[in-house]
Amino acid sequence: MTAPARVPVRTRTSADLIRAEEPVLAHNYHPLPVVVARAEGAWVEDVEGRRYLDMLAGYSALNFGHRHPRLIEAAHRQLDRLTLTSRAFHHDKLAEFAERLAALTGLDMVLPMNTGAEAVESGIKVARKWAYEVKGVPADRATIVVAADNFHGRTTTIVSFSTDETARAGFGPFTPGFRVVPYNDLAALEAAVDETTAAVLIEPIQGEAGVVIPDQGYLTGVRELTRRTGCLFVADEIQSGLGRTGRTLAVEHESVVPDVLLLGKALGGGIVPVSAVVADREVLGVLRPGEHGSTFGGNPLSAAVGTAVVELLETGEFQRRAAELGVILRDGLAELVGKGVLGFRARGLWAGVDIDPALGTGREVSHHLMREGVLVKDTHGSTIRLAPPLTITAEELATALGALERVLRRG
Numbered sequence: 043m044t045a046p047a048r049v050p051v052r053t054r055t056s057a058d059l060i061r062a063e064e065p066v067l068a069h070n071y072h073p074l075p076v077v078v079a080r081a082e083g084a085w086v087e088d089v090e091g092r093r094y095l096d097m098l099a100g101y102s103a104l105n106f107g108h109r110h111p112r113l114i115e116a117a118h119r120q121l122d123r124l125t126l127t128s129r130a131f132h133h134d135k136l137a138e139f140a141e142r143l144a145a146l147t148g149l150d151m152v153l154p155m156n157t158g159a160e161a162v163e164s165g166i167k168v169a170r171k172w173a174y175e176v177k178g179v180p181a182d183r184a185t186i187v188v189a190a191d192n193f194h195g196r197t198t199t200i201v202s203f204s205t206d207e208t209a210r211a212g213f214g215p216f217t218p219g220f221r222v223v224p225y226n227d228l229a230a231l232e233a234a235v236d237e238t239t240a241a242v243l244i245e246p247i248q249g250e251a252g253v254v255i256p257d258q259g260y261l262t263g264v265r266e267l268t269r270r271t272g273c274l275f276v277a278d279e280i281q282s283g284l285g286r287t288g289r290t291l292a293v294e295h296e297s298v299v300p301d302v303l304l305l306g307k308a309l310g311g312g313i314v315p316v317s318a319v320v321a322d323r324e325v326l327g328v329l330r331p332g333e334h335g336s337t338f339g340g341n342p343l344s345a346a347v348g349t350a351v352v353e354l355l356e357t358g359e360f361q362r363r364a365a366e367l368g369v370i371l372r373d374g375l376a377e378l379v380g381k382g383v384l385g386f387r388a389r390g391l392w393a394g395v396d397i398d399p400a401l402g403t404g405r406e407v408s409h410h411l412m413r414e415g416v417l418v419k420d421t422h423g424s425t426i427r428l429a430p431p432l433t434i435t436a437e438e439l440a441t442a443l444g445a446l447e448r449v450l451r452r453g
C-alpha cells in the first residue's frame with residue numbers, strides 16, 4: 043500500500059483536514075464538515091475564511107462567547123504566573139474561586155474537578171458516602187434514582203444508568219445501584235425511593251434529550267420528596283446552569299435549592315475544562331483527605347478562569363440577556379410552527395426544535411444551516427438544539443432564525 047502524499051500542514055484546505063482525520067482519529071464523533079480555525083464572540087471562521095454564527099456554543103461551554111476579553115485576560119495573567127501545583131500544595135487562586143462560586147450558588151463548599159463527567163462521578167461518590175455515614179444505609183446497599191433519557195456523561199458508571207442504547211451497548215458490565223424512572227413523573231419517583239436511596243440525580247432541564255422542560259412543580263416536588271424521605275437532591279446543571287436559561291441556575295425557575303449542584307461546561311469559560319460539585323458542609327464534609335481527588339482539579343489556571351466566569355455571572359448581565367433574547371428566540375420559533383417546525387421547547391437562550399421529519403433529519407437540517415452560515419447540532423431524530431452564546435445580539439439571533447426559515451422553506 044502506498045501512503046498518500048502528505049500535504050504541508052499550513053496549506054491544507056478544510057477538505058484535506060477532514061480527510062486527514064479519518065485514519066488517525068477515533069470515530070466516536072460525526073462532526074459537520076466545517077473546520078474551524080478561529081473565533082470571536084458568537085462567530086467562528088473556517089480554514090478558508092468563511093464565517094458562521096455559532097448557535098451551539100460548545101453545548102453551553104461557550105456561554106460567554108468565544109474568547110471573551112475578560113476571560114482571556116484572566117487566563118493570560120495566570121499563564122504568566124502559575125499554572126499547576128497539584129493539590130499536594132495550596133495555591134493562591136483556589137480560595138477565591140471556591141468562595142465566590144459558593145456565594146454565587148448559595149451553598150457552602152466546593153469540590154473542584156475538571157470535566158462534567160468527573161463532577162457527576164464525584165457527586166455520586168459523595169452521595170453514597172453521605173448515605174453510609176449520615177443516613178445509615180447498610181454498606182454497599184445505597185441506591186441512586188435517575189431519570190430516563192438522562193445525559194450525565196460518558197464514564198462506565200454514568201453510562202450504566204443511561205437509557206440510550208448507543209451510549210451503553212458494548213461497554214458493560216455496568217455499575218449497579220441505580221434505579222431509572224420516567225422523567226417528569228413524581229409518582230414514579232416516589233415509588234422508586236426507599237430507605238436505601240442516597241440521592242435523586244436529575245437534570246432540571248434535559249439537554250441532550252432535546253431540551254425537555256419538566257412541568258412547573260416537578261422540581262419543587264423533587265425537592266419536597268427528597269426532603270421528606272431523607273435523601274439528597276442532586277441537580278446536574280452542567281448544561282442548564284450558569285446563565286443559559288435566564289437565571290444563574292435552572293432550578294431557580296422554581297426557587298428550589300438542591301442539596302448538591304453539579305456544574306461544568308461554561309464554568310471553564312470556553313478555555314479550560316472546569317467542573318465542580320457544590321454542596322453544604324453536612325454533605326461535602328463527608329470527604330476526608332485521600333478519599334477523592336484529581337491531579338488537575340482546581341489548578342491555578344482553572345481557578346483563575348473559573349473565578350473570572352463567576353465574576354461575569356455576578357453582574358447578572360448574562361442571565362438578563364438570556365431571558366430577554368430568549369423571548370426573541372421563542373417568538374421567532376413560534377412563527378415557524380406549521381412552517382417546517384412541528385413544535386419546540388425553549389427556556390432562555392436554549393431551545394429544542396422538532397423539525398417536520400418530511401423535511402429531513404436533524405442532521406440534514408444542520409447541514410443545510412451550515413451552508414447558510416449557521417452552526418447547530420441535531421440531538422435525536424429530527425430535533426435540533428439551539429444554544430447560542432449569551433453574548434449574541436438580537437440582530438445575530440434574527441440572522442440565525444432567518445437562515446432556519448429559508449432552510450425549512452426550501453424543504
Ligand SMILES: *Cc1c(COP(=O)(O)O)cnc(C)c1O
Nearest residue numbers: 157158159193194195278280281
Ligand atoms: C455535557 C454534560 C455532562 C458531561 O460533561 P463532560 O464535560 O462532557 O464530561 C454531564 N451532564 C450534563 C447535563 C451535560 O450536559
